[in-house]
Amino acid sequence: MPPHGPRRVGQTAAVNAYLWITVVSLAAWAWLLLGQGFFWRTDVRLPPRREPEAWPSVCVVVPARDEAAVLPDSLPSLLAQDYPGRAEVFLVDDGSTDGTGELARGLSRRHGGLPLTVDSPGEPPAGWTGKLWAVRYGIGLARARGPEYLLLTDADIAHAPDSLRELVAAAEAGGFDVVSQMARLRVASLWERLVVPAFVYFFAQLYPFRWIGRKGARTAAAAGGCVLLRAGMAEKARIPDAIRHAVIDDVALARAVKGVGGRVWLGLADRVDSVRPYPGLGDLWRMVSRSAYAQLRHNPLLLLGTVAGLALVYLVPPAAVVVGAAGGDAATALAGAVAWVVMAGTYLPMLRYYGQPLWLAPLLPFTAFLYLLMTVDSAVQHYRGRGAAWKGRTYSRPDAVPDEG
Template identity: 50%
Template sequence: MISIAAISLAIWIFCVFLRGGYWRADVLGDDALPPPAAWPHIVAIVPARNEAESIADSLTSLLIQDYPGRFSVVLVDDNSEDATASIAQALPQRTGSSVPLTVLRGQPLAEGWTGKLWALQQGIAEAGKAAPDYLLLTDADIVYEPGALRNLAARAVSGRYVLTSLMVKLRCESLAERAFIPAFVYFFQMLYPFAWVNDPRSRTAAAAGGCMLVKADALARAGGIAVIREALIDDCSLARVMKARGPIWLGLTRRVRSIRASDAFGDIHTMVSRSAFAQLRYSPVLLALTLVGMALTYWAPPLIALFGHGTARALALAAWALMAVSFWPILRFYGLSPLWAPALPVIATGYMAFTFSSALQHMLGRGGRWKGRYQAKKP
């Protein structure tokens, strides 16, 4: 028991002090930067499938952006079965915006592509007719504050980034969201410490798919979005491709947010299990090692602290304390009580269950389910 507690403590010492300070949640993209000498030409591409509930708010936030340069929006209606396209088409007149909006009817899903990437491929082709400097790849549930694009473009130009991405602030209102959303961002930062992502010397590459500003010519030189056509985790796959072409940047933001609701615990399960097994490269061995590793990291400290004694209990308490302290900054970012921090082992148990479920769904041929499609590679 002493050995297990010592290993758990060593894991948390490494995570807190040697993993890029991921837990501090202090890499932010909201500060105002000096304007560039010339504002770049940007085309936003919004893939949308059955997004009637959110598309008006999302597109309106783009159409009213306070952006000094050339800017236009392409919505790719990915074979929606609701009123997504008609709602979008009415927005320019309703908002009085002068930002050009193209509503593109998507083609049937091509073999070998995931739905979102096929929609993006069509949007990028349409945007290419205007020869933009940057492409804003964003989702149909994302809402931007009026000056958010200006700040994003200024950061991209000043850093000469080929990919500039913001981890949008996710909705965190329901009990399910409060329990799991901050931890989702916490675990993402643990996997991909933002300081390492933003260091050109580091091989770590990641992006957040809700908001990605991509240098158009760099993407074309990399082979276009087709090089990741089958990826379920498309944002991080794109980040790896782009980091081979130049520096990238990723940070948190309060100025760009998702309005997609996850009111039930099943909604969180669907979001995570869609791609969790893909993250493990569909490997049962990696799945088993991950679950054992998470048990050692998240279960051992509280269990030994509660039921152990002596040196083992002291080591476990120290590990649990480091775990809770590391969770507090992202809880504060989301405006939640620090009382959630000691509960990270329980929350991690939920993510372990989601990951196992993801593998099970894949083995049953239902992997990568999203918007009525099963997109994972067949077992």
Template identity: 70%
Template sequence: MTVLLWVPVVSLLAWLWLTLAQGFFWRTDQRLPAARPVARWPEVVVLVPARDEAEVLPVSLPSLLAQRYPGRARVVLVDDHSTDGTGDLARRLGQAGGGAGLALTVTTPPPLPPGWTGKLWALRHGVERAGRAEYLLLTDADIAHGPDSLAALVAAAEGHRLDLVSQMARLRVETRWERLIVPAFVYFFAQLYPFRWSNRPGSRTAAAAGGCSLVRRTALERAGGIAAIRGAVIDDVNLARAVKRTGGRTWLGLAEQVGSVRPYPELGQLWRMVSRSAYAQLRHSPLLLLGTVLGLALVYLVPPVALVAGAVAGSWGAAAAGGAAWALMAGTFTPMLRYYRQPAPAALLLPFTALLYLLMTVDSAVQHWRGRGSAWKGRTYGKALEPGPGPAPD
């Protein structure tokens, strides 16, 4: 076998394995478990860490204050030393409802100490203000919730005895770059952390989505609290690992009533969103970076190249292997495109999107080597903060 033939054959074998043996990651049927009758609605505190979020709060915060929850619930927004008036805006939004919705408290944490990321330090402060509430809903400031979102999350946790219920918020796909990048972002995440594996008790795989995670307070305390993951840039996955490692049951799926309102109209904004944590995901390892680059190239770039090169060179075996691998790639991506209400033919662009993600990952490593680390909202986090606790996924 020539190189032109065996490389696409290996790529095709990789796609057969991914399609059949990687937890059926490509399926989009992991949705919130069916609700069961709740005998007593427990008290919930919604925690919103917010730093310079004045642009999105007018859309997201009212959706939280308007939750139709049968039990006691309130919202605590932790203004993480914003410079754009986030805290004052939040107070005005809380007063605008005239007391008809959930009560709102706006608070500010002490200055950020060494060894903590800003978001987790803000959450720790929020947990302290939450008192003895039975559940905590950790949700980002750019996430809007349907009016029954909180009740559905609690019903799932209570009815299925779950300690952590997390939903991957539906991200915006309005601009051409969002349509190209966002569905693939969720697809790649699910490929790395198959939801079925994460939701299976006893599995070593554990993952959550930081934008919407309902956690039982006792499970969080058993896992060591927010302090257990204080330096984790990828805080959602590390939280799920900590909860699962200490005997908790976790669940992760795609959202119906939860969505991000943050716009990413330009490629540069999406690039920074991905690159700020990509190298941290690889535990700042040059060897893992090399393996990731080679793996992405073999799995996503080889199929279309082999199809074209094989046809040009008259190597129809290589062309067939490349075409079959590309077809599997597009076929497994199509359900995610349907979830995001995008046309199925867009699945053929996944190799180009994967190339962008490859470059973003390399850029993330370059920024880390330059000492810029994981930069977000005016803060830069270096290698000393990572990794969080727990084993690597299956």
């Protein structure tokens, strides 16, 4: 046997293993590019609209907990809606300690516009998240007005003056029970530039927008910041009672509606913007990690699969380029480079949508690595009893709360 024969065999096996792993990653990107509902395109906007002869009545429900910092930039935009039908706003103060309720009343007096009701439901009972308890209370107030639609929107969301008109027109024209828009998130700081567009990109990869709006499709999701919901469908699907313990309530709402035969549409927004800042990495980390493990149904096997999948799809291509170039393995380096180029290419439309420099596209593996760490941290915090924490509340996993039937 030649000198160092076993070592050479081992090195050859390692090179082959690197190559095959990279080829699998490249195949995954070929599938994502063509077979995952063209998730990377950003042209799914409000469907064709047609103004109804008679505009249906709408009640807007805004759950708010300690939102005094953002309310001056969001609530006036709701009050100023240019809507031809009857509409009013219900802001539900979910136990705020910063004067959110009084500030809302003051903004209404100052700006006028749509009628505003401010009320508070008290602390949520066991088995309810605070937001959904507030939504339930707000829907209860709204039902006394007999609305045909409910607009569920967050306290940090600003709407263009024609936002409500466009949402209702799209729902009426398309026969949708839910029309939801993913608000354009704030992108100003360095960390927001790195993380926020990727957040929407990853969401669209999990829930391709084209599949959601297709008749008969099982894929269901919504964006909680802006959900127009038919009031009759809310009763039929038992919203929000049926999803009362959901941390990721928007996806749960869409599934509940589709579960009773409703139609859902979700796309990117042109007239709806989030005004909440996430200037530092810590702010963004908490936003993602508070619900990441809940997204995986608190399942350790799903966590392992997600970590492995993120590594294979996002981390292997740049690693293959480095390993292949360093070891003189041109095939591995080439396969990794092609996968990396495809990855960056699918990210470009989202960067354009957010008005960000295109040189950020090759940095997507770094951002994916951050998301991997956030997901693991979410699981760690869950098992330490601090998972799904938000504004002073920590929520149990769904099977740990009583079922009220």
